[in-house]
Amino acid sequence: MNTTSARRVVTELWVSLKRDTVAHRPPTIATMLVERPERFTDRFRKLIRYSAVSLISVATSQLALVALFYFANWSARPANIGACVAGGIPSYFLNRRWVWGKSGRSHMLREVTPFWVLTLAGLALSTWLAGFAGSFGEDHFDSRLVQTALVSGAGFMAFGSLWILKFIAFNRFMFRTDSGTTGDSVKE
Numbered sequence: 001m002n003t004t005s006a007r008r009v010v011t012e013l014w015v016s017l018k019r020d021t022v023a024h025r026p027p028t029i030a031t032m033l034v035e036r037p038e039r040f041t042d043r044f045r046k047l048i049r050y051s052a053v054s055l056i057s058v059a060t061s062q063l064a065l066v067a068l069f070y071f072a073n074w075s076a077r078p079a080n081i082g083a084c085v086a087g088g089i090p091s092y093f094l095n096r097r098w099v100w101g102k103s104g105r106s107h108m109l110r111e112v113t114p115f116w117v118l119t120l121a122g123l124a125l126s127t128w129l130a131g132f133a134g135s136f137g138e139d140h141f142d143s144r145l146v147q148t149a150l151v152s153g154a155g156f157m158a159f160g161s162l163w164i165l166k167f168i169a170f171n172r173f174m175f176r177t178d179s180g181t182t183g184d185s186v187k188e
Helices: 003-024 029-035 037-071 076-099 108-138 144-163 164-175
Strands: none
Touching: 037 076, 037 144, 037 164, 076 108, 076 144, 108 144, 108 164, 144 164
């Protein structure tokens, strides 16, 4: 085998190895920007809007939780349930309409039910943590303000841990268009 043939074999092997390695590697942000900039910017826009809706939902939930636990003097678990419902309602409608651009009637099995199942999973986790935090606060602190901070922090941690899971579920399964794609053309 002469030098030219050896170079060609090594080059072909290198190209093949590089192609196989790239094919099995998840795309980088740079690759997504170059190959499909419209999909990347749409997903980024959705993520930003989803984050804004999450902030609105968290603020609503936390205000309701503080109002019910501190001012109305409810125990931790019922206050957390009320706060979850108070934050869940605007979250559903804002995510559906503003983030994923869906309009018209909601589909009960594809949209409403999975949304509230995920919300109830967050509620179960946050209620368990809020109950634990409320008991811990009562046992270790006399201040209702400190107890409120513990209960509020527990709820925040629970829903924060489910944040990414909910985004993936919303984007891939719940708010898909009938053609099987996600609502990629989000209206401004």
